[in-house]
Amino acid sequence: MASYKGNLLNHFKIVKKWADRAGADAILDVSSFRLLIRRNDQQAVLYPQFMNVEDRRRQYSPELTDASRRFIGWLPYSVRRWAIASDKIEFKRYAERAGMRTPEYCLDDDPAIRDVIVKRRSSSFSVGIRGPFRHAGEAPLDASQSEYYERFIDGRIGKIWFYENFPICMEIERMPSVTGDGMLSARDLIQVKLRAKGATGFDMERAETLRRFCGDSLERVPARDETVVVDFRYGSALAVREPGQNINLKKAMPEVWSDELRAIGEACWRGIPAEIQEGTIYTVDVVVDPEERIWALEMNSNPFVHPFLYGHLLSNLVKRDAAERVRH
Incomplete structure (x- = not known):
């Protein structure tokens, strides 16, 4: 069973539902896959992202090319990047300062550290992850790959989508x-x-x-x-697909996580440069432990967009366009 967000039709269905309810037109440019949203004299453009595969390497791209293998959603801008979403260690340092719960980490070889996985500071798609190991001495760090140790947290793996500081939706699944x-x-x-x-x-x-x-x-x-x-990575080929994995937090915020999710959103949004905070979409990878505590692992800019985001995104886009017209 394919993931909900991986089904192209789910993106179209939710955009159509919003457009019908809002009395808007949604016009797709097939050559670029850009989406024009138009309501009366208001309009906004959504920019596509694709997963491209070249030389067996996956990467996200705003361009539709022969290497494109999957559509991964629309954003209200082309590309945005910032420090704590580009470097896992910078995120973890920021998370500690902001009071977010994040697994202990170490940048140096220390055979005394227990129950760890090995990660790279800037890799994507779980590239280079090793472990878990009972003792760090089983897996010396490779400095050339900017590796570090992170405490392994057992639990359910998840991804949370935020619009600015608002938690919009979440995927949560058992370890593969x-x-x-x-x-x-x-x-x-x-x-x-x-x-x-x-x-x-x-x-x-x-x-x-x-x-x-x-x-x-x-x-x-x-x-x-x-x-x-048999695996602990989000997006594993052996992921267990079950009902209830896609949670629309706007409609049904789980009470057990509500305060923590809002606090994570507030903290992460403050870590984005002020000039690009408005309208920014991002994700936070997490593990939810057996005590229902959320551990923040990393932050991602320009993520695979979950369809549950579009209602909030589009409503804010047309409001912003209207406000700008009034100002000018």
């Missing part, structure tokens, strides 16, 4: 897993699930490292209906 049948090893269960999904490129060595961290092995045969966690 396979389910035992009492006959196949965990390794074989992974292969079966990958074939069923038509997925490639899964890092079996990382799965083995995770199972070893848990005192287990991919060679063990799990009991029937036993859940075996």
Whole structure:
């Protein structure tokens, strides 16, 4: 089952629903995929983003080219970047100053540190992540890759979308897993699930490292209906798709997280340069631990846009256009 935001029609459906309700026109330029929103004498342009794949490397781009493999949503601007969304360590330092909960980290080799994963300061799409390891000494840092240690937090993995300081929606999912049948090893269960999904490129060595961290092995045969966690990355090929993973926070803010989500939004928005704060969309990657505490991992500018954002985004765009016309 594809993710909700990965379905192109969900983007069109929500834009259409807003346009019908607002009495607006939504006009798509197929050559550029730019979207013109027009209501009476008000208008705004949304700029597309695409996931391009070249030499097996994924990157986001505002241009539709032969390398484009997936549409990843519209933004009210082309590209915006800022420091704490470009460097994971800068984000973690900012998060600590702002009072956000973020996993402990270390930039130096220290074999005494326990229960860690290894990350790179500026990588995307989980590139270069290693672990988890019980002891940092199992995985010396590679200074040439700007690696660092981060405390591994067990729990559900998630991504939160913000418009300025407002939490708009959230994806939350269990760590990727396979389910035992009492006959196949965990390794074989992974292969079966990958074939069923038509997925490639899964890092079996990382799965083995995770199972070893848990005192287990991919060679063990799990009991029937036993859940075996085999990855910890958001967007894994083995992600478990379930109802309720896409939460519209504007309609149904979970009470257990409401104060924390709003505080994260306020803090992150203040970390964006003032000249680009207005109308900026960003995401924060998180882990929700068994005690329902949210741990902020990193911040992303120019993210894959969740369709739940469009209602809030478009309403604010037309209001802003009207206000600017009044001023001029």
